Amino acid sequence: GQNIDQPTEMTATEGAIVQINCTYQTSGFNGLFWYQQHAGEAPTFLSYNVLDGLEEKGRFSSFLSRSKGYSYLLLKELQMKDSASYLCAVRGRDSSYKLIFGSGTRLLVRP
Amino acid sequence: DVKVTQSSRYLVKRTGEKVFLECVQDMDHENMFWYRQDPGLGLRLIYFSYDVKMKEKGDIPEGYSVSREKKERFSLILESASTNQTSMYLCASTQPGAGRGYEQYFGPGTRLTVT
Numbered sequence: 001g002q003n004i005d006q007p008t009e010m011t012a013t014e015g016a017i018v019q020i021n022c023t024y025q026t027s028g029f030n031g032l033f034w035y036q037q038h039a040g041e042a043p044t045f046l047s048y049n050v051l052d053g054l055e056e057k058g059r060f061s062s063f064l065s066r067s068k069g070y071s072y073l074l075l076k077e078l079q080m081k082d083s084a085s086y087l088c089a090v091r092g093r094d095s096s097y098k099l100i101f102g103s104g105t106r107l108l109v110r111p
Numbered sequence: 112d113v114k115v116t117q118s119s120r121y122l123v124k125r126t127g128e129k130v131f132l133e134c135v136q137d138m139d140h141e142n143m144f145w146y147r148q149d150p151g152l153g154l155r156l157i158y159f160s161y162d163v164k165m166k167e168k169g170d171i172p173e174g175y176s177v178s179r180e181k182k183e184r185f186s187l188i189l190e191s192a193s194t195n196q197t198s199m200y201l202c203a204s205t206q207p208g209a210g211r212g213y214e215q216y217f218g219p220g221t222r223l224t225v226t
Contacts, residue, residue, distance in 0.1 A: 008151075033214055040220075041219065041220070042201065042217035042219050043154075043201070043217050044217070045215075097142050097161075097205050097207055097213070097215075098156060098159060099154075099156075101153045101154040101155075103152060
């Protein structure tokens, strides 16, 4: 079957660093996406990994290990506005470009 | 900027009603998707379309149908709404291709309540 796991909730302090993990088991792999979703809003794209390694984009970085079926999203210098849900999604190796989503990790940033 | 719009942000319907949710994208994307999002379950794919008049079932198509008569518009239809279809409905679009930049773009969502 296809499965994507991420923690349900995390709490961190403003200014700190937080790492949100995602493990996946899918039939085929053609990229892993991270999305941010504030309450009541649409998910917005954060990052994309298809090769192993770290992709850095400002305060956000995303890492992928295809052999381990593992990714993480690293958020540095946390700000209050980073309180949101973070969705991990995998694109399978077919022509439809469907994404399989995890349940999302709700991050609460405290002062 | 890619824009995906949905016809309503909030909708309240009665059990048994036929419900239409509309989605429009302005980037000439070929692929469009309908998801529902429920607490603890994440986004689940209902239907998707990879071309005009083409559609395929996703993971939870029961109780839903779709229509894509024009490239920019993808409609989700609840033939006879039931209370277990109360949910947030999200539309998304993408252009086929691999690599960076081929992410899905989401609309703002429609929160549907069926009473």
